Amino acid sequence: MARELIKGNEAIAEAAVRAGLHAYFGYPITPQTELLEWMSRRMPELGRAFVQAESELGAINMVYGAACTGARTMTSSSGPGMSLMMEGISYIVATEVPAVLVDVMRGGPGLGNISPAQSDYNQIVHGGGHGDYNMIVLAPANVQEAIDLTVECFDLAEKYRTIAVLLLDGSLGQLMEPAELPPMMPVRETFPAWAATGAEGRKRNILTSIHLNPPDQEMTNLRLLQHWQAVEANEVRFKEYFMDDARFAVIGYGSAGRVALSAVRAARAEGIPVGLLRPISLNPFPTQVIAKLAERIDAFLVTEMSTGQMLEDVRLAVANRRPVEFYGRMGGVVPFPDEILDEIRRLSKGPLSLEGHPRNRWLARMTGAN
Amino acid sequence: MATIEPVLEEIVYSRPESLAECATHYCPGCTHGVAHRLIAEVIDEMGLREKMIGVASVGCSVFAYNYFDFDWVQAPHGRAPAMATGVKRVLPDKVVITYQGDGDMASIGMGEIVHAAARGENISVFFLNNANYGMTGGQMAPTTLPGQKTTSSPAGRDVELAGYPIRASELLSTLDGASYIVRRSMHDAKNIRLAKKAIRMAFETQIRGLGFSMVEILSICPTNWGIDPNQALTWMAEKMVPYYPLGDYKITEAVKQIRV
Numbered sequence: 001m002a003r004e005l006i007k008g009n010e011a012i013a014e015a016a017v018r019a020g021l022h023a024y025f026g027y028p029i030t031p032q033t034e035l036l037e038w039m040s041r042r043m044p045e046l047g048r049a050f051v052q053a054e055s056e057l058g059a060i061n062m063v064y065g066a067a068c069t070g071a072r073t074m075t076s077s078s079g080p081g082m083s084l085m086m087e088g089i090s091y092i093v094a095t096e097v098p099a100v101l102v103d104v105m106r107g108g109p110g111l112g113n114i115s116p117a118q119s120d121y122n123q124i125v126h127g128g129g130h131g132d133y134n135m136i137v138l139a140p141a142n143v144q145e146a147i148d149l150t151v152e153c154f155d156l157a158e159k160y161r162t163i164a165v166l167l168l169d170g171s172l173g174q175l176m177e178p179a180e181l182p183p184m185m186p187v188r189e190t191f192p193a194w195a196a197t198g199a200e201g202r203k204r205n206i207l208t209s210i211h212l213n214p215p216d217q218e219m220t221n222l223r224l225l226q227h228w229q230a231v232e233a234n235e236v237r238f239k240e241y242f243m244d245d246a247r248f249a250v251i252g253y254g255s256a257g258r259v260a261l262s263a264v265r266a267a268r269a270e271g272i273p274v275g276l277l278r279p280i281s282l283n284p285f286p287t288q289v290i291a292k293l294a295e296r297i298d299a300f301l302v303t304e305m306s307t308g309q310m311l312e313d314v315r316l317a318v319a320n321r322r323p324v325e326f327y328g329r330m331g332g333v334v335p336f337p338d339e340i341l342d343e344i345r346r347l348s349k350g351p352l353s354l355e356g357h358p359r360n361r362w363l364a365r366m367t368g369a370n
Numbered sequence: 371m372a373t374i375e376p377v378l379e380e381i382v383y384s385r386p387e388s389l390a391e392c393a394t395h396y397c398p399g400c401t402h403g404v405a406h407r408l409i410a411e412v413i414d415e416m417g418l419r420e421k422m423i424g425v426a427s428v429g430c431s432v433f434a435y436n437y438f439d440f441d442w443v444q445a446p447h448g449r450a451p452a453m454a455t456g457v458k459r460v461l462p463d464k465v466v467i468t469y470q471g472d473g474d475m476a477s478i479g480m481g482e483i484v485h486a487a488a489r490g491e492n493i494s495v496f497f498l499n500n501a502n503y504g505m506t507g508g509q510m511a512p513t514t515l516p517g518q519k520t521t522s523s524p525a526g527r528d529v530e531l532a533g534y535p536i537r538a539s540e541l542l543s544t545l546d547g548a549s550y551i552v553r554r555s556m557h558d559a560k561n562i563r564l565a566k567k568a569i570r571m572a573f574e575t576q577i578r579g580l581g582f583s584m585v586e587i588l589s590i591c592p593t594n595w596g597i598d599p600n601q602a603l604t605w606m607a608e609k610m611v612p613y614y615p616l617g618d619y620k621i622t623e624a625v626k627q628i629r630v
Contacts, residue, residue, distance in 0.1 A: 023460050049459035053452065054485035061449035061482070065425070065456025068443040073456070091446050196441040196457065198464045200420040204390075206435050208426075208444035 003178040011143050011179055012076070012102055012166065013038035015150040020185040022071035023049035025062035027081060030114040031170035032104035035076045048187060056081040060088030067097040068207045070195035072154055072188070076102035078170070079120050080111065083128065089163060090129030094209035094220070096227075098157035100150070101135075102166045104173040105305075107332035115332025116170035118256060121309035124167055125282045132221050134228045136164040136235065137283040141258040143177040149280070151182055160231055167282060169255050169305060171334060237280035238289055242268060246275030248347050249293055251314055252303040253279045255334065260303050263340035272348045282310070290317035299323040301347050303340055306330050308359045315358075323352035326362045386410035388419045390439040399599025401556040401589040402430060405498060406437050408566040409467070412573055413440075421465045423457050425450040427479070429471035430504040448479025451486035454493045465576055466493045472513040473503040476538045480512075483542070490547035490581035494572040497538060497584055500591040501610060508594025512536040515613055520594070535613065539586045543619035550575045550583035551620040556590065557607040561616070574628045581622075588614055 006014070013035045016024070024043050026036040036052065043050035049066070053059035059075045066073035077085060082103050092099050105120045107113040122128075125137050136156050140146035146168060153164035191197045196205050211217040241261055243249065252260040257278035264276045277293065279286050294300075299322055302311045308326050318324050327343040329335040385391065388410035396402045413419050422440035426432060428447035435442030445453040450468035458466040475483050475497050486493065502520050503509040509522040513535050517526040527535075543551045550572055554565035565587055572583035588610050590602035597605060 023456065025456065051455060051459060051489070054481050057449065058452040058455075058482055058485060061446065061452035062456035062459070064445070064449075065443065065453035065458075066460045067456070068453075069423075069457055069460045071460040073460075087446055088449070095444075196423050196443050197461060198421045198423060199439075199441050204439055204441050206442045206444075208435065208442075210432060210444060 003180045005176050005178050006143060006181070007034060007174065007176045008143050008146055008168065009034035009104065009173040010038045011147050011181070012150050013042070014181055015147040016074055016100070016154070017042050017046070018182045018184045019151045019154045020072050020187050021048065021074060022187045023066040023073040024075065025051045025053050025059040025066070025073070026075050027053050027056050027059045027077065029078045029081045031106055031116070031173050032076045032078050032102065034173070035102065035104070056084035057087065060085040063099050064088050064092050064095075064097070067092060067099040068095070068196045070097075070192040070197070074100040074102065076104065078104050078106045079108045082120055082123060086123075086129040089135070090131050090133060091209050093133040093135060093162055093224070094131065095207050096161040096224075097207065098161050099163050100153045100157050100166070101163055103168070105167065105169045107330065113332045114170065116172070116255060116305065116334055117330055117332055118169050118254060118305040118309070119330065120167070121282065121304070121306060124165055125285070133224060134231070134283060135162060136160065136231060136281070137167050138164065138237065138280060139167045139253045139282050140172065140280070141254050141278060143172070143175070144179040146172060147179055147181060156235060160227055162227070167254070171255050232284040235281055236284050236286050236289070238286040239278045239280060241276040241278070243275035243277065246273055247298045248272065248274040248301065248344065249277055249297045250274060250301045250303060250340070250344065251277045251279070251290070253282060253310065256303050256305050259335055259337055260340050262337035263344055266337060266341050267344040272344060274344050274348065279310070285313050287313070287317045290314060291319070294318045294321045297322060299325065299347050299352050301325045301327060301343055302358070303327045303335065303343070305334060308362070311359060320354055323354055324358050325352065326358040328362065386414045388413040388422070388439055390437055392436055395433060396430065397593040399590065399592045399602065400430070402498065404556055404562060405496065405565070405587055405589065406434065408562070408569050409496060410438060412566065412570045415570070416573055416577070418465050418573065418577070421463070423461065423464055423466050425454045425457065425466065425468040427468065427470040427474040429474045431469050431471055431498065432505065434469045448474050448477070449482050450474070450479065451482040451491065451493065451495065455486055455489070455491050458491065458493050462492070465573065467496060468493065469496045470498070471504065472497070472499040472501065472538075473511045476512040476536050483538070484545070487542045487582045487584070488545045488547045490549065492576055492579055492581055494576045495584040496569070496572075497586045498589045499538070499586055499614065500589040502591055502594050504591050504594055508591070515609060537614060539584070539619045542584060547582055548584070548620050549581035549622045550625045552618045553586040553588070553614060553616050555588040555606065555611055555616055557588070557603045557611070570630060571625070571628065574630060575625050578628065580624050586614075
């Protein structure tokens with residue numbers, strides 16, 4: 001299939017359609033609305049389910065219902081909408097039914113703005129809903145990767161019977177790039193044995209998240225965690241650039257990782273031995289990969305479009321064996337490669353310290369307090 | 371020589387096939403059990419058991435799925451109509467119902483029920499109105515009558531502070547998307563029979579693809595009302611029925627044509 005110029009949000013929507021999406025439910029919110037609009041045209045013409053819900057609460061619970069039939073189902077939103085979806089997310093994971101979510105992040109907290117940000121990392125990666133649970137979270141850095149990971153999200157959600165989230169920022173949702181869409185897959189005709197589809201010639205299926213007897217709930221918690229261990233063992237994804245001989249490593253995901261790659265290339269042209277680690281699976285996080293890097297890398301620079309949310313996961317992996325520095329832009333501000341290049345230069349010149357918190361040093365620099 | 375075996379006994383009343391065999395967790399006198407049975411009888415009579423997907427809600431009927439022998443899913447508080455929408459849109463040939471109380475549907479789930487009705491979602495909603503939050507111990511619900519004492523309106527519902535009850539059937543009947551909206555009551559045998567007929571009509575509406583149907587069923591909650599079941603039935607007939615008049619609030623022409 002030929003490459004075509006396609007917008008991030010629309011590419012994700014069409015990739016989902018071609019992955020055999022059976023039912024889409026959503027609510028308009030910038031900067032993901034093109035995704036909903038694409039679905040409103042494509043799903044009905046293919047005879048598949050589309051509902052513009054009354055709210056994100058409605059949308060996620062429609063997804064919950066469709067997921068209980070075992071059908072491929074998804075929704076998409078952005079920060080404020082994701083907050084409303086947290087209720088349903090907790091229930092879906094607890095019920096162990098598969099669903100795909102897309103979060104096209106914008107500036108926050110509150111209403112914030114509609115410009116790109118990576119402000120929902122903690123909410124999506126570390127759980128914003130109630131109770132003990134994990135979701136698979138994949139973060140693309142370009143339109144092609146967004147397409148490929150969308151398809152992968154459906155496979156992973158079904159393999160582990162949980163939610164897989166495609167997490168990207170508004171700029172990736174909005175930008176157009178040449179990319180190749182996957183071949184068209186039909187909607188599956190059959191439904192899994194565990195699904196609620198009508199008890200025809202079999203015992204009833206009951207899909208619920210309530211376990212009033214505490215030992216039963218504890219068993220559920222343990223089972224969920226065991227399933228998650230399998231995800232951790234098998235589904236860590238990341239990409240390395242210039243890392244073979246690197247003495248310094250930049251770590252950034254999504255658009256921040258992409259901007260950082262330009263900065264790393266420029267730094268290499270200056271002779272600085274720096275590489276980039278771009279986590280693709282944010283949950284499970286490439287903790288072991290970073291821990292291993294900490295054995296040979298002199299210092300790390302974490303760059304995010306937030307106040308340093310992934311930073312804490314990197315710090316846990318590095319465990320203070322090497323200095324970690326941080327550079328963030330937020331509120332809808334996207335860093336230029338030159339800004340990150342300056343940080344790489346600073347990192348390579350030193351001196352660096354294991355003392356204190358990198359966020360505090362960055363904040364002091366940002367606000368001119370030093 | 372042929373002998374005639376005398377018929378010593380004949381089973382005239384038994385558990386509907388659509389009801390599962392399990393002990394009730396509902397309080398003595400509660401009318402949930404009656405409502406469950408009516409729904410199960412109708413499903414049996416129409417031969418729908420293997421096509422059913424129920425959506426349970428949050429409240430006393432959170433365990434509704436334990437009592438019915440067909441597929442169920444369990445919705446978050448108030449979201450049953452949204453979840454039912456998801457199920458029905460994927461499986462349009464199956465029969466999808468929600469079973470919700472008044473706290474669930476008329477308070478936290480008001481957005482979901484209004485929009486499911488407005489979309490003309492082809493589902494059937496059984497709405498049990500007992501004028502309080504039963505499961506959490508009898509707090510004021512949107513349906514609690516003016517002056518009615520509950521654990522969160524101990525001096526009686528003060529409309530100056532807490533506003534007025536919501537009449538869900540009347541409200542939903544204003545929506546063009548709704549096809550069959552009626553209110554029935556469980557306070558005596560005659561009204562229970564009328565409730566069963568309405569439940570039948572809701573299913574008939576759905577299997578014909580005629581759109582959104584809801585049967586509101588006035589129910590008693592003797593435990594939280596603090597009176598015995600007989601007094602509760604009298605209270606319901608004398609206090610609730612006047613505030614929530616029984617009747618047909620919306621029946622479209624297409625539904626009127628249904629002959630059972």
